[in-house]
Structure formats: structure tokens, C-alpha cells
Amino acid sequence: xxxxxxxxxxxxxxxxxxxxxxxxxxxxxxxxxxxxxxxxxxxxxxxxxxxxxxxxxxxxxxxxxxxxxxxxxxxxxxxxxxxxxxxxxxxxxxxxxxxxxxxxxxxxxxxxxxxxxxxxxxxxxxxxxxxxxxxxxxxxxxxxxxxxxxxxxxxxxxxxxxxxxxxxxxxxxxxxxxxxxxxxxxxxxxxxxxxxxxxxxxxxxxxxxxxxxxxxxxxxxxxxxxxxxxxxxxxxxxxxxxxxxxxxxxxxxxxxxxxxxxxxxxxxxxxxxxxxxxxxxxxxxxxxxxxxxxxxxxxxxxxxxxxxxxxxxxxxxxxxxxxxxxxxxxxxxxxxxxxxxxxxxxxxxxxxxxxxxxxxxxxxxxxxxxxxxxxxxxxxxxxxxxxxxxxxxxxxxxxxxxxxxxxxxxx
Amino acid sequence: xxxxxxxxxxxxxxxxxxxxxxxxxxxxxxxxxxxxxxxxxxxxxxxxxxxxxxxxxxxxxxxxxxxxxxxxxxxxxxxxxxxxxxxxxxxxxxxxxxxxxxxxxxxxxxxxxxxxxxxxxxxxxxxxxxxxxxxxxxxxxxxxxxxxxxxxxxxxxxxxxxxxxxxxxxxxxxxxxxxxxxxxxxxxxxxxxxxxxxxxxxxxxxxxxxxxxxxxxxxxxxxxxxxxxxxxxxxxxxxxxxxxxxxxxxxxxxxxxxxxxxxxxxxxxxxxxxxxxxxxxxxxxxxxxxxxxxxxxxxxxxxxxxxxxxxxxxxxxxxxxxxxxxxxxxxxxxxxxxxxxxxxxxxxxxxxxxxxxxxxxxxxxxxxxxxxxxxxxxxxxxxxxxxxxxxxxxxxxxxxxxxxxxxxxxx
Numbered sequence: 001x002x003x004x005x006x007x008x009x010x011x012x013x014x015x016x017x018x019x020x021x022x023x024x025x026x027x028x029x030x031x032x033x034x035x036x037x038x039x040x041x042x043x044x045x046x047x048x049x050x051x052x053x054x055x056x057x058x059x060x061x062x063x064x065x066x067x068x069x070x071x072x073x074x075x076x077x078x079x080x081x082x083x084x085x086x087x088x089x090x091x092x093x094x095x096x097x098x099x100x101x102x103x104x105x106x107x108x109x110x111x112x113x114x115x116x117x118x119x120x121x122x123x124x125x126x127x128x129x130x131x132x133x134x135x136x137x138x139x140x141x142x143x144x145x146x147x148x149x150x151x152x153x154x155x156x157x158x159x160x161x162x163x164x165x166x167x168x169x170x171x172x173x174x175x176x177x178x179x180x181x182x183x184x185x186x187x188x189x190x191x192x193x194x195x196x197x198x199x200x201x202x203x204x205x206x207x208x209x210x211x212x213x214x215x216x217x218x219x220x221x222x223x224x225x226x227x228x229x230x231x232x233x234x235x236x237x238x239x240x241x242x243x244x245x246x247x248x249x250x251x252x253x254x255x256x257x258x259x260x261x262x263x264x265x266x267x268x269x270x271x272x273x274x275x276x277x278x279x280x281x282x283x284x285x286x287x288x289x290x291x292x293x294x295x296x297x298x299x300x301x302x303x304x305x306x307x308x309x310x311x312x313x314x315x316x317x318x319x320x321x322x323x324x325x326x327x328x329x330x331x332x333x334x335x336x337x338x339x340x341x342x343x344x345x346x347x348x349x350x351x352x353x354x355x356x357x358x359x360x361x362x363x364x365x366x367x368x369x370x371x372x373x374x375x376x377x378x379x380x381x382x383x384x385x386x387x388x389x390x391x392x393x394x395x396x397x398x399x400x401x402x403x404x405x406x407x408x409x410x411x
Numbered sequence: 412x413x414x415x416x417x418x419x420x421x422x423x424x425x426x427x428x429x430x431x432x433x434x435x436x437x438x439x440x441x442x443x444x445x446x447x448x449x450x451x452x453x454x455x456x457x458x459x460x461x462x463x464x465x466x467x468x469x470x471x472x473x474x475x476x477x478x479x480x481x482x483x484x485x486x487x488x489x490x491x492x493x494x495x496x497x498x499x500x501x502x503x504x505x506x507x508x509x510x511x512x513x514x515x516x517x518x519x520x521x522x523x524x525x526x527x528x529x530x531x532x533x534x535x536x537x538x539x540x541x542x543x544x545x546x547x548x549x550x551x552x553x554x555x556x557x558x559x560x561x562x563x564x565x566x567x568x569x570x571x572x573x574x575x576x577x578x579x580x581x582x583x584x585x586x587x588x589x590x591x592x593x594x595x596x597x598x599x600x601x602x603x604x605x606x607x608x609x610x611x612x613x614x615x616x617x618x619x620x621x622x623x624x625x626x627x628x629x630x631x632x633x634x635x636x637x638x639x640x641x642x643x644x645x646x647x648x649x650x651x652x653x654x655x656x657x658x659x660x661x662x663x664x665x666x667x668x669x670x671x672x673x674x675x676x677x678x679x680x681x682x683x684x685x686x687x688x689x690x691x692x693x694x695x696x697x698x699x700x701x702x703x704x705x706x707x708x709x710x711x712x713x714x715x716x717x718x719x720x721x722x723x724x725x726x727x728x729x730x731x732x733x734x735x736x737x738x739x740x741x742x743x744x745x746x747x748x749x750x751x752x753x754x755x756x757x758x759x760x761x762x763x764x765x766x767x768x769x770x771x772x773x774x775x776x777x778x779x780x781x782x783x784x785x786x787x788x789x790x791x792x793x794x795x796x797x798x799x800x801x802x803x804x805x806x807x808x809x810x811x812x813x814x815x816x817x818x819x820x821x822x
Binding site: 085087127128129134191192193194210212214222223224225226227228229230231233234236238239241243245246249251252253258259260261262263264265266268269270271272273274275276277278283285287321333353354355356378379380381382394 | 638
């Protein structure tokens with residue numbers, strides 16, 4: 001049978017969660033471990049307990065709500081993340097956690113028991129903005145990151161991750177690692193790109209995630225007066241940074257059809273109109289479905305930085321902060337999603353994810369799949385991020401039924 | 412006769428003033444209208460009153476200490492500025508104000524009266540870092556800037572200039588304009604460049620100041636997720652900024668032997684590793700002894716910005732914040748300085764100033780001249796700024812005697 005998701009209730013729930021950390025521009029400013037994050041976690045706990053779920057919080061703040069199955073079978077895990085980018089959108093990963101709640105609501109309403117247990121999950125710090133790396137909570141849980149090292153991460157004000165987690169009261173007792181056997185993980189997320197909308201599709205059946213590299217480069221020059229210092233005496237740290245940033249724009253076009261590259265962050269010091277910048281830090285990021293292409297892009301940006309530093313006579317250093325290999329999703333999950341979309345009469349397309357998600361870490365532990373919701377104009381990570389309630393409903397319906405499929409044994 | 416400057420007293424005075432707003436790195440962090448600025452102004456007032464000067468503070472915070480002359484003749488004005496760059500050096504303009512105090516000390520010690528009155532001056536906000544424009548106090552006094560507009564300037568935290576001036580108690584009663592007749596203005600400043608040291612000279616006889624243009628450019632793109640947004644969909648505001656910054660490095664070399672160009676300041680938003688920058692502001696600055704070259708540089712940077720905006724498909728705007736024509740100093744001042752250096756046995760050279768100084772504004776009102784002190788390694792606007800006490804003494808001695816020459820009528 002197909003589970004019907006109540007569209008009005010879905011909208012109400014989305015609006016409720018969007019009110020916590022809402023911005024004037026219609027977006028969301030709910031950084032990990034902030035007071036807004038605490039508030040949404042409290043809200044989520046209430047929702048889960050209200051649905052009769054057994055709630056646990058692990059030592060890294062990942063939240064789970066468990067619904068027992070009728071058989072001693074591995075658990076189907078469904079969820080995403082509730083934290084947001086600075087002045088981000090209200091849909092991002094939030095729709096995915098709400099979809100997991102909707103799954104349980106549908107089952108409760110219909111009085112259905114599934115053979116496999118089901119767990120709703122909210123991962124800590126998926127966004128990687130206030131603290132890095134991104135997908136931090138799922139990464140620790142999957143054993144990719146060492147929990148003590150992650151506890152020691154500090155934000156730009158020097159606040160320690162563990163201290164902040166304790167501050168908001170979400171450093172749980174349960175070890176931050178799988179404490180159950182898992183059948184599969186399913187995550188709904190907005191596409192954050194233009195392909196579904198462009199093609200007039202209702203929902204995306206995600207087949208995998210690109211690989212990527214991120215990091216930071218710092219050039220060390222010499223701060224000096226912009227006026228009387230002749231050009232040949234300068235060691236301007238901003239000029240080589242600008243050189244590399246223009247190359248970051250250019251490198252993708254030389255590598256692949258799907259390759260993307262960007263600089264999202266730059267900081268120059270002392271940042272005064274009359275002073276030659278003495279120290280500049282900026283970030284690189286490259287993504288592609290091919291791991292070889294990602295490695296090539298990484299090597300090229302370092303080569304450009306070396307050349308730029310040489311040219312200007314400055315020192316430099318770099319730090320790769322994130323490298324993730326590309327992943328392909330498991331057949332049973334891709335088929336469950338495609339089947340759920342077809343059964344509901346939706347126009348779907350297969351699509352590769354250009355963004356990393358918590359699902360990326362899950363692939364090393366269990367069969368994993370994702371569903372994409374349409375993103376209007378492909379906008380994301382800003383307040384203009386938008387998915388129509390119609391498209392939200394299509395994506396949530398697909399997710400709920402795909403998860404139901406995975407949690408049910410054929411008779 | 413030649414006035415002898417007591418070197419030990421000079422060093423003591425320099426060390427006293429350097430203690431107010433001292434940084435751990437041996438520099439000075441004494442931004443205009445800060446508490447440190449208030450403290451140094453109070454110190455200066457005490458020094459001036461202690462020397463029997465008649466102290467007045469004008470409506471823009473410019474401080475004057477007057478020593479009457481024996482004749483009804485125009486006043487010789489000597490001084491510079493006590494404010495500093497963020498984490499700047501202890502010599503910059505501070506040496507020039509101390510030189511003016513030393514002039515009065517020498518005259519008092521020798522019991523000398525001059526025909527012309529003499530005034531010591533400390534100009535408000537020469538640095539133009541916290542508030543713009545630079546040379547703000549002397550500019551208002553010279554009628555170049557409208558005082559009410561300048562009162563309304565805000566710093567990056569939104570604090571209004573006039574409010575801050577009142578906060579530190581230096582919004583004086585006297586109108587911020589010449590209330591005396593002036594014979595000449597003489598200013599000692601560190602060279603901030605490498606030429607005097609390179610040539611092994613003791614002191615610089617400044618013949619003029621370069622012309623310059625400064626301003627800011629803002630590119631408006633669209634913030635979006637760095638991952639799933641294909642390259643051809645991007646409107647990245649940082650890429651055109653980087654393009655223009657690399658051109659700013661390049662334009663001077665195509666224009667003149669003395670042309671310099673820089674970007675001192677850049678700000679990208681939202682400045683998050685995973686988000687394409689949607690708005691970027693950065694500054695340009697070009698200087699050259701030729702006004703035609705300055706205009707050419709200005710036109711070129713705008714042309715580069717236009718091309719970069721077109722290429723990336725972003726909007727842009729610009730604002731020129733400062734344009735100053737190059738100036739030549741008056742013969743009587745240049746000769747007074749050269750003569751003072753020769754009489755004291757110093758090895759001097761004629762030199763053009765690459766930096767704007769309060770003297771720049773004085774040229775429209777009276778005969779103006781400057782003295783340069785040697786800058787070690789040409790370093791300035793950072794904590795490594797340094798002039799040996801020997802070279803300080805040479806420059807102060809030259810300044811004191813040049814001013815004495817200007818203040819004295821031949822018998």
C-alpha cells in the first residue's frame with residue numbers, strides 16, 4: 001500500500017520549524033550549537049516523544065527517535081539535519097528530518113507496524129559553517145572523524161565545540177557510533193541545483209554524490225604603506241590570493257563537464273585601505289563525480305599558489321580540510337526511491353548530487369539512498385532558497401514510501 | 412644661530428608618547444577618537460601648557476598651542492598628527508608633533524623670542540583608517556571638506572564621528588578654520604619609503620607630494636551553494652574582484668616609474684566556505700607625481716571592473732573616496748629645510764613624498780614644506796616601522812632649525 005502524506009500537516013510542521021531562528025528575509029539563521037539550534041532540538045525531541053519514539057542523544061549531539069519493528073531485523077534510518085547556513089533557507093536538510101517525522105506519523109495514523117525498526121535521525125553540524133568539517137556529526141558517528149579532535153574544534157570566536165554542545169545540553173550519554181544493526185539509510189534533501197526544475201520533474205532519484213576537496217591557503221607577505229612603498233619592494237599577500245582565485249574560476253572548465261570550483265571565504269589583514277595586506281587566507285573547493293578529477297584540481301590549485309607566491313615573493317601554506325571520494329548509492333535504495341516515485345505518479349529523474357550530505361558518510365556503513373526535492377532556480381544556502389509546498393509534498397511522499405518499502409519485508 | 416636639540420630628551424618624549432596605546436609588538440594602536448587618542452591628546456595638552464603655550468581646540472578636534480611673536484607677523488605652524496594606523500608604528504606623524512614641541516623647548520631654553528608667532532599643531536584623524544577620508548582634520552580646517560558631512564561619517568560599527576569627538580571631550584569651541592594669518596607650515600614625517608636609507612642619507616628635503624586616487628568597488632552577484640550550482644549558473648562576486656585586484660597590481664607598471672597601486676581592503680559576504688560570494692567590496696588606490704597618470708589609472712581600474720562584471724554577469728558600482736592633485740612645496744620652505752640640514756652638517760637629498768600628509772591641505776593656504784626622517788627598510792603602517800634615534804635627532808634638528816629660520820626675520 002501507499003502511504004498518503006497530509007500536505008497541510010506537512011506545511012504546518014515546516015512552518016513551525018522555520019520559525020525557530022527565522023530571519024527577516026524569510027530564511028533561517030540556525031547555526032550549529034547556537035541557542036536556535038538548542039530550541040529546534042528541543043522542538044524535535046517533543047515531536048519524537050509525541051509520536052511515541054524512544055529518543056536518545058549521543059555524545060556528539062546526534063539525535064535518534066526509535067520505533068520498534070515486529071521482527072528482529074536491522075533498522076531503517078531516515079533523516080537529515082536541522083542546522084542551517086548563516087542566513088540560509090528553511091528547506092535544506094530540514095525537509096528531510098520533517099519527512100522522517102511524517103513517515104512515523106503516517107504509520108501511526110494507519111496503525112501500521114513494520115518488520116524492520118525505524119529510526120528518525122537529526123545529525124549534528126551538517127553545514128560545516130560555524131565549525132568544520134561539514135557533515136561533522138554523521139562523520140563522527142561513522143568513525144571517519146575522531147570525536148576528541150572534533151570536540152576541540154573552535155569557531156571564529158574561539159568557542160570550543162564540546163563546550164558549546166554541553167552548553168546547549170545535547171552532549172548525550174550514548175556513544176556516538178552505531179549501537180544498532182542498520183538495514184539502510186534514506187535521506188531527503190533539496191537538490192540545491194537547477195536540473196529538476198529545468199526538466200520540469202517532480203522529484204529526483206539520487207544515484208550518488210560527487211567527490212570533493214576543500215581547504216585553505218594563506219599567503220604571508222608584509223604589511224606596509226600603500227603610498228611610498230615602490231612596487232618592486234612590495235610583498236602584497238592579496239595579489240597572489242587574487243591570482244589563485246581567478247584560477248579557481250578557470251580550472252573547472254579545463255577538467256570536466258560537471259566540475260565546479262569556488263572560493264567562498266577570504267580574509268585579508270590588516271584590511272585597511274592604506275596598508276598593503278600582509279596576510280591573506282582564502283578557501284578553495286572543487287567537486288566532480290570523478291575522484292581523479294578532484295585530485296587533479298587539488299594539485300592544480302597548489303601549483304597555482306606556488307607560482308603566485310613565487311611571483312610576488314611571499315611565503316605560503318595550505319591545509320586541506322575536507323576530502324571525500326565520490327560515492328554510488330546501493331541498488332535497493334535507488335530502486336525503492338524510483339519505485340515510490342513511480343507508484344505515486346511522479347515525474348522523476350535520476351540525478352547525481354553535487355553536494356555532500358550526511359548520506360555520504362552512511363555509505364560506508366549501510367545501503368544508502370537519497371531523494372531530491374525540486375529547488376526553485378537551484379537556489380540554496382541563502383534566504384531565497386525555495387521549494388513549493390507541492391514539490392515538498394512530492395519529495396516527502398516519495399521518501400516516506402521508499403522508507404516504508406525498505407522497512408517492510410515482502411510477504 | 413643653530414638650535415641644538417637635546418637627543419636624550421627627544422628620546423624620552425618619544426618613548427612617553429609611544430607608551431599610550433602601545434602594542435605588544437612594539438608598535439602603536441591609537442585610532443582616531445579612541446580612548447588612546449583621548450589619552451595622548453591630554454598628554455599633549457599638558458606638554459603644551461607646560462611650555463607656556465596658549466592651547467586651543469577647534470570644533471574638529473585639531474589642537475593648537477600658540478607662542479606669541481615679537482612682531483605683528485603671520486604665524487609659523489609646525490606639527491603633524493598623533494593618531495596611528497591599526498597596529499602601526501610609533502614614529503609616523505608622532506615624530507613631527509614631538510619636533511614641534513622640541514622647537515618650543517629649544518626656544519624656551521635659550522630664552523629666544525621670534526618675530527613671527529609659532530603654533531604647534533596636532534591634526535585630527537590623519538590616518539583615515541577608522542574614519543575616512545585621511546587627513547580629515549586638516550582637510551576640514553583647510554575648507555576642503557564640509558564639517559557637518561564629516562561629523563556624520565560613521566566607522567565600521569556605526570559610531571558617528573561627532574559623537575565620538577564629543578565622547579573624548581575634544582570637540583572644541585574654536586571654529587575649525589584658520590583664525591590667524593599664517594606665514595608657513597612645516598611638517599616632519601617619516602619617509603615611509605626606502606630611498607633615504609638606500610642612499611645613506613641623514614634626512615630628506617621634501618619638494619612635493621604625489622597625487623592620488625582611492626575608492627571602493629562593489630560587485631553584486633548571487634550567493635548560492637558552491638556544490639550543486641553548475642559553473643555556468645554562477646554569479647560569483649569574488650571572481651571579478653580578484654580579476655580587478657590582479658590588474659591593480661599590473662596597471663602601475665604600464666604607467667610610470669613612480670606609479671603605485673594597491674588593494675588594501677576586501678570584504679566578501681557571506682564569507683562562508685560553502686557559499687558562492689554574493690557581494691564583495693574592495694578598495695583601489697593609485698599614486699603618481701603626475702595628475703594625468705593618476706586620472707589614467709582611475710579610468711583603467713573602472714574599465715577593468717566593467718569588463719570583469721560583464722564577464723561574470725554581475726552588477727557593480729564604485730565610489731571614489733579621495734582624489735588629491737600632486738603638489739609642489741614653496742621655495743622658501745624647501746630652502747629653509749635644505750639650509751637647516753646643511754648648517755647641521757647632514758647629508759640630505761631632495762625627495763618627493765609618496766604619501767599624502769596634512770601638509771597636502773596646507774599648500775592651498777600658505778607656503779608649505781616637509782622634512783623626512785629616514786625609515787629603516789622603508790617600513791611603515793606596521794609595528795616594524797623604525798627610525799633610529801640618531802636619524803630622529805637629525806630630522807628633528809633639521810625641522811626645528813628650518814622652522815626657526817622661517818619664524819625669524821633677517822636683521
